[in-house]
Amino acid sequence: MxxxxxxxxxxxxxxxxxxxxxxxxxxxxxxxxxxxxxxxxxxxxxxxxxxxxxxxxxxxxxxxxxxxxxxxxxxxxxxxxxxxxxxxxxxxxxxxxxxxxxxxDDYGLRVRSIWYAGLEIDETSGRPRGPDGIAIENHGMADxxxxxxxxxxxxxxxxxxxxxxxxxxxxxxxxxxxxxxxxxxxxxxxxxxxxx
Amino acid sequence: MxxxxxxxxxxxxxxxxxxxxxxxxxxxxxxxxxxxxxxxxxxxxxxxxxxxxxxxxxxxxxxxxxxxxxxxxxxxxxxxxxxxxxxxxxxxxxxxxxxxxxxxDDYGLRVRSIWYAGLEIDETSGRPRGPDGIAIENHGMADxxxxxxxxxxxxxxxxxxxxxxxxxxxxxxxxxxxxxxxxxxxxxxxxxxxxx
CATH class of the missing domain: 3.40.50.450 (Rossmann fold)
Known part of the structure; x- marks a missing residue:
């Protein structure tokens, strides 16, 4: 088995x-x-x-x-x-x-909703970043x-x-x-x- | 090398x-x-x-x-x-x-300070648990x-x-x-x- x-x-x-x-x-x-x-x-x-x-x-x-x-x-x-x-x-x-x-939700969406809840995400650099400058993975994956x-x-x-x-x-x-x-x-x- | x-x-x-x-x-x-x-x-x-x-x-x-x-x-x-x-x-x-x-801080302390910030921890069952009932590992380890x-x-x-x-x-x-x-x-x- x-x-x-x-x-x-x-x-x-x-x-x-x-x-x-x-x-x-x-x-x-x-x-x-x-x-x-x-x-x-x-x-x-x-x-x-x-x-x-x-x-x-x-x-x-x-x-x-x-x-x-x-x-x-x-x-x-x-x-x-x-x-x-x-x-x-x-x-x-x-x-x-x-x-x-x-x-x-994929990982990138959860980083926004759970960790940076309500805070503005910087989308200007080609890679989304939180207000602390830390990049948010956006490969559409589960984690x-x-x-x-x-x-x-x-x-x-x-x-x-x-x-x-x-x-x-x-x-x-x-x-x-x-x-x-x-x-x-x-x-x-x-x-x-x-x-x- | x-x-x-x-x-x-x-x-x-x-x-x-x-x-x-x-x-x-x-x-x-x-x-x-x-x-x-x-x-x-x-x-x-x-x-x-x-x-x-x-x-x-x-x-x-x-x-x-x-x-x-x-x-x-x-x-x-x-x-x-x-x-x-x-x-x-x-x-x-x-x-x-x-x-x-x-x-x-070890993992157990961080679960209390970062995740359950300010909420009461149940220490009565022999295993510490958050207000959601989920057990908090307390082996003194880093993670x-x-x-x-x-x-x-x-x-x-x-x-x-x-x-x-x-x-x-x-x-x-x-x-x-x-x-x-x-x-x-x-x-x-x-x-x-x-x-x-």
Whole structure:
């Protein structure tokens, strides 16, 4: 069975356990074996050190064949940084990496609405800049170009919501669509086998 | 000569070119050959597509032996997401990865001061949570535990400022100290050779 690493910030939600259980249930429904952060949290919770958590996730990423990452903005403009780390890590390992976002706006629009809310953007220099002079990426991507760029360069796909759902931290509509697409991709896409 | 990939959000600054030139000059002073995003921008600027920028950075990361990443908070609580992607990517490739932050506060403190500014934090459940119920990592690390955890698990180090400098986006004091330490590390630390 193909193992899928479910990256995302759901571990931080107050209702992490039922949300993550539902994500795993859906992954199994599409024929995947789910793994990822907090994937054993339906058993008795265990207090782990940061190093232990890192080691468990590192190992799970190496064992998985596919990554499906939730890059919905987390406390700001961009995806949860732990999730971004995992996307870069799994792309470097040659895994098949996919992502989804429940936010319909691209990165450049979110920098304007979330970070520079209401402030004037300088569009005169050929590159949009905030009032602090810092350039705003405008490649139309879901997040920083390394994230979308890495996923697209290796044959993956970033799935984006058409409209913002009522509960972006928990909505599973785009997640479901992503699983469906990944499960249906042609056999020629089979990711390289895990290095261990 | 050991090639060092200088990851960081300086490419977005209005004065990106002189800042990045100074970072490269300092790296050379310590015996490193610098590479990384925008590293040819002292020549005539070339307009590249997102895919071209990604491919150039991907290639530079594979060719480099060491990464030194600027994880000073960028437009919010955490490091620039492109930089975080690069840290995960280079750790997965087996490179020696180091990071520095010009912000002295750990991640948990910054979530409180930058994101939940002034709002009450719930400390009653054994895990601090914002008023939205979302848990706040409190491992005392510079950023999300995957970042510090990955760097520390592979023998690297996160260098942090003792106090916030006047210009956190440009200050090079901690960067200089990081270069000095990396240049002085024993030969037994020599990172594995690049896969191509």
């Amino acid at each position: 193909t193992t899928i690493y479910l990256a995302g910030p759901e571990v931080f939600l107050p209702d992490a356990m039922p949300i993550m259980a539902e994500k795993r249930r859906l992954a199994r429904q599409f024929g995947f074996e789910p793994t990822g952060p907090g994937s054993d949290e339906n058993q008795t919770p265990v207090k782990r050190t940061a190093a232990e958590i890192y080691a468990r996730n590192d190992d799970a990423m190496r064992r998985a064949e596919i990554c499906l990452a939730n890059i919905t903005p987390f406390r700001g403009v961009s995806a949860d940084p732990g999730t971004v780390y995992e996307i870069g890590f799994m792309i470097a390992l040659g895994k098949a990496v996919f992502a989804y976002s429940n936010h319909p 920083n170009l390394m994230i979308d760029g890495g996923i697209e360069a290796t044959g993956g796909k970033v799935f984006r919501a058409a409209t913002l759902p009522a509960d972006p931290a928990r909505d599973l509509t785009v997640y479901f669509k992503a699983l469906q697409t990944i499960a249906g991709i042609p056999a020629s896409f089979t990711p390289p086998s895990s290095p261990r | 050991t090639t060092i990939y200088l990851a960081g959000p300086e490419v977005f600054l209005p004065d990106a070119m002189p800042i990045m030139a100074e970072k490269r000059r300092l790296a050379r002073q310590f015996g490193f050959e610098p590479t990384g995003p925008g590293s040819d921008e002292n020549q005539t600027p070339v307009k590249r597509t997102a895919a071209e920028i990604y491919a150039r950075n991907d290639d530079a990361m594979r060719r480099a032996e060491i990464c030194l990443a600027n994880i000073t908070p960028f437009r919010g609580v955490s490091a620039d997401p492109g930089t975080v992607y690069e840290i995960g990517f280079m750790i997965a490739l087996g490179k020696a990865v180091f990071a520095y932050s010009n912000h002295p 999300n535990l995957m970042i510090d955890g990955g760097i520390e698990a592979t023998g690297g180090k996160v260098f942090r400022a003792a106090t916030l400098p006047a210009d956190p986006a440009r200050d090079l004091t901690v960067y200089f100290k990081a270069l000095q330490t990396i240049a002085g590390i024993p030969a037994s630390f020599t990172p594995p050779s690049s896969p191509r």
